[in-house]
Amino acid sequence: MQQSRLPVEIRPASAGDADAIRMCARAAYAQYVQAIGREPAPMVADFHQDIADQKVWVAEIDARLAGFIVFFEQDDAMFLENVAVHPDHTGRGVGSALIRFCERAAVAARLSAIVLYTNEKMIENLSLYPRMGYRKTERRHEDGFHRVYFEKRL
Numbered sequence: 001m002q003q004s005r006l007p008v009e010i011r012p013a014s015a016g017d018a019d020a021i022r023m024c025a026r027a028a029y030a031q032y033v034q035a036i037g038r039e040p041a042p043m044v045a046d047f048h049q050d051i052a053d054q055k056v057w058v059a060e061i062d063a064r065l066a067g068f069i070v071f072f073e074q075d076d077a078m079f080l081e082n083v084a085v086h087p088d089h090t091g092r093g094v095g096s097a098l099i100r101f102c103e104r105a106a107v108a109a110r111l112s113a114i115v116l117y118t119n120e121k122m123i124e125n126l127s128l129y130p131r132m133g134y135r136k137t138e139r140r141h142e143d144g145f146h147r148v149y150f151e152k153r154l
Helices: 015-036 047-052 094-108 123-131
Strands: 009-012 056-061 064-074 077-085 113-119 135-142 145-153
Touching (some): 009 094, 015 047, 015 056, 015 077, 047 056, 056 094, 064 094, 077 094, 113 123, 123 135, 123 145
Parallel strands (some): 077 113
Antiparallel strands (some): 009 056, 064 077, 135 145
């Protein structure tokens, strides 16, 4: 059953958000640990550094963290490194709102594309990203993970 959609506010993450972001990542990615055989990269990311580097944005519903996104410019593209929605807020459009936010930032920066990857075991993402206009570009084995790369030309 899909939950009702509530207004999503997106803002830059601050240092005080790091613990909530880490807890959100752990909750969002816990379902994949067994399939991957270890914690996915977002569960062990250095969010303090990413926040200091101004790469992280948070989505809030009723002033509570519902999800987050990590992205940054890389060459002539926006690299979408991580997007996560807390399980309490799935089905409310939070993930889509965060991805559209990243896409608007890439257009505003006059970049040519958005590039992202997902783990090959995250089956839902392999069909989600093509529905959002992303095309699969390659598969790589990196840092002990089997990743599938996608791109959306702008």
